[in-house]
Amino acid sequence: MYSASGLGILATKGEILPSHAPLGFVLMACAVAELYLCYRLPTMTQGSSESFDKEAYLSGKSLKRNLALLQSHRNIWLSVVGIAVFWSISQLLLASFPTYVKAEFNELNTFKVQMIIGFSGLGIIVGSIIAGRFSKQYIETGLIPLGALLVCLMTLLLLSFSSLTPYAIVFFLFGMGGALFVIPLNALIQFHAKEGELGKVLAGNNFIQNIGMLGFLVIGTIASLAQIEVSYLFYLCMVVAIGGMIYVVRLLPFSLVRMLVTLAFFQRYRLNVEGFENIPEQGGVFLLGNHISFVDWAMVQLALPRKVYFVMERSYYDRWYIRIFLDLFGVIPVSNAGSKRALESIAQKLQEGHMVCLFPEGSISRHGHLNEFKSGFELAAKHLESHQAVILPFYIRGLWGSAFSRSHTGFQERRKSFAKRNITIAFGESLDIHSNAQQVKAKVFELSFSAWKSQCEALPTLSRAWIDSAKKWGSEVAIVDSMSGSMSYTRMLAITLILSKLFANQTKEQQNVGIILPASLASSLCNLSLLMASKTIVNLNFTAGQKAIDAAIASAQIKTIYTSQKFMDKLEGKGVALSFPQNVKVLYMEDLIGIVKSNKIDFVCKMIQAILLPSFILKWLYVKGVKNTDVAAILFSSGSEGKPKGVMLSHLNIMSNILQISDVIHARSEDSMLSSLPPFHAFGLTVTMLMPLLEGMLSVTHADPTDAVGIAKAVAKNKVSVMCGTSTFLGIYARNSKVDKMMFDSLRLVVAGAEKLKKDVKEAFVMKFNKEIYEGYGATETTPVASVNLPSEFDADNWELHKASKDGSVGMPLPGSAIRIVDPNTMEELPVGEDGLILIGGHQVMVGYLNDEEKTREVIVELDGIRWYKSGDKGHLDSNGFIHIVDRYSRFAKIGGEMVSLGGIEEEIAKIIKKEEIDESVKYVAVALEDSKKGESVVLLVSGEQEQCQKLESALKDSALPTLFKPSKILYVETIPVLGSGKVDLKGAKDLAEKLLG
Structure with a gap:
């Protein structure tokens, strides 16, 4: 035989043994390393009282029980057979290929032959990585037929080449296909194995694999002794591979369908699954969740390792061009006329241990919120006993705004991207099969928090988001200021690049920086530039009085304040003369903008950078060392009930709330938003200043929210479509005789927040402007929006009103937020309709209070893995999920x-x-x-x-x-x-x- 170097032939034992001895030493070293690593494994507490039964083991009873356990579960047995088939034919191929090469190609260099075979190992590594990427959070069974097909094709090509080189590719693809085939099957075995039986199942699996490999090795040995041509062994591998793969895929038919769905959606969507551990591995499962798009069914099926039977409106099912495809999925059609039969079919499938999915809303949402949950599923559940099936609630996030949703086309255009869309489906804990519609809907609401989790955790910081937005919208007008004029995104970006460096030098070794500015272009530039400089912005409440401002400066340890000389003079003219401690440096935006204008070369350079450099380079150059969990802003609460508290909001808090609000208001390309609320208020900072700039909406700023005529002129001149304000300010506009009805014609959405919307204000606004005011709800501690009423939408296809608002309520929770009504003393959840303490959960819940951990602990409680803010409000949730507030607990008199x-x-x-x-x-x-x-x-x-x-x-x-x-x-x-x-x-x-x- 040839030596490893291939330079000469080794003919005697004396020559062969020394050349192979190093391999033995390497194997021995590996064995010692394995032994060492085994002893390094942590000692675990024994989870079972069972002990090793020597007699049962030697008599074969233990083996018989394990094999019976495998065969008792169809999916486990099929997975075991599939894995055994692959490793068996692999064993035979690897053992017989050197003989085939020697006979057909007269190749005696074992190193070359083994290197070609080694490509199969490389293929297994690559295939494993691919399978792991696909099955990161769920089991992608669509890979099973794909891997099987690849293995079969490679076995068919084994006798097709006249040179050795192509065999390296064949073995590589064979190994990759094997990994794509075997890894999901191994995952299925572990998923379907009952708790406490996994060890026995895996032992039986290993036994079957080893028996198969040993059997095929014996076949190879017998063939060699009988001098049967190796090509016949390859033919045997082909037949077994094709037969075995057909057997497994035929008996797991939904995996083939999964492959088709995966191929159809993989290019555009990235699926994340939360709560995979909550999915029952067997038994009847009634899946109930939100309906946001035409492809919700595909996402549900992709996320689950079991076949799902979907319930569908018969009018869609009866369309001939999709009926064959729907039958492949086992769709259950339902209609008002024949609903009894459909309900019986659902109950039967659940009794048989299948998964059935139904969307209780009955139709696709037209406003992005949850619609009323119909109670039809309760009738199907009546046919079942509690032990026969469970309800598995789920929530899908990420398809709202896609072409498959029923969102506004302008909103879809705004959300269009070449990048993959992140889709998340969250599964909750199983509910009793007899749970009613209200109970299920409440759990689905809470699941929206989990569904938004992965998206929110991946959100950029405000500064990075600003760069992305400015680069995306470029030359479009970003902001129109009543006093300063307009400015494009590119120009704003260039100025913030300059100011961020200037601010960083002026505030060295300072983290918290104060701002005293009203809603304006200057305020937007100042806030964005400080964020770009990695500072924490502290917009001070200039209406709170000298004492409150001094307390805020001391609490936040502010050493520098940015303001405007013109604005300070105006405040003084209104009787508000502010002074600052001697150790606080006050800088004026007029001077800073003057510096920017005077250095024209620097400005031109920054404009060139803003236009030509891609986002990632700008971020690398100008934004460093900031995480989305870092504190971005400190806002001092209104102090309407006591001393103002410093509320710390992270980048994640603010970005999450911006995304939530943008989703529900359907931010469109033609939209413009009025920005008049002061940025020292969370409503003004998050909703009216930052959101339009980061979401590509035109921001129309006006410094004085009480200037009814000035506001009306700004709205009319710039055709503002979205206006947010407080009940007080909106009342001023409605009562002012100089504000004409026509001046507010362009408004499509008016939202009131920060205080309770007075009924007389709402009525006066409708009477004068014919515009409905939609009331929202939140707190500074929730960044601020937690819920909001929205315009209802009519579904002409189903003659149904999709309600998104209700009189007397403050709306439904924002997607990604959760509301829970609890007993204020015990924190136990109260039934639907019963008044109690309102808890607000969501990714917008604050980091905590500045310098006051004790107070933070008083108002933040963690329940079921969610951080909840104790709002201090008394209220209840109605059966449709709308929040009704009675009053503040502090606003009750005990008489x-x-x-x-x-x-x-x-x-x-x-x-x-x-x-x-x-x-x-x-x-x-x-x-x-x-x-x-x-x-x-x-x-x-x-x-x-x-x-x-x-x-x-x-x-x-x-x-x-x-x-x-x-x-x-x-x-x-x-x-x-x-x-x-x-x-x-x-x-x-x-x-x-x-x-x-x-």
Whole structure:
């Protein structure tokens, strides 16, 4: 034989043994290393009381039990057979190929032959990596027929070549196909094995494999002794490979369908699965979840290792051009006329241990939210016992805005990308088969948090997102300022590149940087530039008063504040003269913009960079050392009920909320948003300043939200389509006689937040502008939006209204957010419709309070793997998932043992004002003060014309309100204390009442 170098022939034992001895030493070293690694494995606690039964082992009883266990589960047995077939023919091929090469090609160089065979090992490595990538979070059984096909084709090519070189490719593809075939089968074995039986199943699997390999090795040996040509052994491998693969794929037919679905969607979609461990490996499973697109079924099937029978509307099923394809999937058609038979079919499939998927909404969502869950599935479940099947809730995220969804085409255009779309499907824990529609929908709502998890965790920082947005929208106008004019994305990017370097030098060794600016172009540039400089932005509330500002500066350890001289002069003209500690440096944006304009060469260079350099290079040059979990902004809460708290919001918090809001408002290419809310408020920072700039919407800024005429002119001139404001500000616009109805014609969506939307404001807005106000809900601690009402959509195909709003509610939770109503003392979840403490869960829940871990622990609780914020609000969820708020827990007066809502009293007063035609300029707020006799009493503060105030007092006394609802005292004040956001300063009102009463 040839030596390893191939330079000479080794003829005697004396020559052969020394040349092969090093291989023996290498094998011995590997064996020692294996032994060492075995002893390095951690010692685990024995999970079973079973012990080794020597007698059962020697008699074969143990083996018989293990083999019976394999055969008792069809999918496990088929997987074991498939794996055994592959390794058996592999054994025969590897053993007989050297003989074939020697006979056909007269090749005696064993090194060359073994190197060709070694390509099969390389193929197995590559195939394993590919299979691992496909099956990262779920079992991609679509690879099974693909791998089987590759193995069969390679065995057919074994006798097709006249030179050795092509065999390296054949063995490589053979190994790769084998890995694609074997790895999903091994995963299926582990998935389907019952808890406590996996060890026995794997032992039986190994036994079958070894028996198969040994059997084929014996066949090879007998053939060699009988001097049968090797080509006949190859023919045997072909027949066994083709026969075995057909057997497995035929008995696992849905894997072939999976392959077709995988090939169809792999190029455009990347599927992530959360909660895979919750999927039952056997038994009847009723899959119930949201319906967001025409391809939801494909995502469900791709995520599951078992075949799924889908329930479909018969009108779609009866279309001849897709019916054959649907029958391949075993679709169950359902219609109103023949629903009884369909329900029986569903129940039968579940009784037989199959998976059945139904979308309880009945049709594809037209607004991206969950629709009403129909109760039809409950009728199918009535035919079943609890042990026969379970309900498995799921939530699909990522298809809203795709061409397969029913979202607005403008929104689809905005979300179009050449990159793969990330799709996530989250599975929850199994529910009892007799759970009702409300219970299932509540769990599906919570699952949206899990479905958004992978997407949110991968979100970029705000600075990186800004670069991506600016590069994407380029020369389009990014912002229009009422005072400063307009600016394109590219120009804004160039200026932020300059300012970020300037700010970094000016704030060295400082992390938190203060900003005192209203909604404006200057504010947007300042905030974005500081974020680009990896700083934490702290927009200070310039309406909170000197004491609050000083406290915020001290708490956040601010050493530098950016503001505007013009703005400071305007504040001083309004009686707000701010001063700052001596150790705080104040810099003015006018001076900084002047520096940018004076250095024209630098500006031109940055413009060239902004235009020519790709995003990843700009990020590498200008954004460093920031993670999306780092704190991006510190906002001081409104302080409407006490001392303002510093709320720390991470890049992930803000980016998550921006994505959530953009999804539900269907941000379109033609949209423009009014930005007038001050950025010291979470609503102003996240929703009206950052969101439009990062989502490619035109931002129209106006510094003063109380300037009704100026706001109306900005809306009319720039055809603003989306406007967000507080109830107070929207009321100002509705009451101003100089604001004409036509000025708000362009608005398609008006959202109120930050405070409760007053009924009279909503009605006045509709009466004057014919525009509905949709109320949202949230808190600074939730970045801020947690829920919102939206325009309902009509589905003409099914003659059905997709409700996205409900009077008296603050909407449904945003996708990716969860709402839970609990007992405030025990944290136990309360039934649907029962009032309790509102918990808000989501990726937008704050990092915590600045310098106050104790307070953070008080308001943040972790339940079921979700961080929840205790909102302090009392309310309930209705059967359709809408949130109804009663009042703040702190806004209840305890009078003679009875809890009376101060907000409820104010609502009754609003009705009296409307009924008695009292002037709307009358303002009021109810506060609770200590009372030695009753515990607490209600005091009403009223401001306005004296005659109108007295009219209100008289009407209250004569009203039919319960005694508890009637204020014990009415105090006339010059003005009701109000915060800069427009919200009533409840603490200030209470302090004022106490002061007036001595």
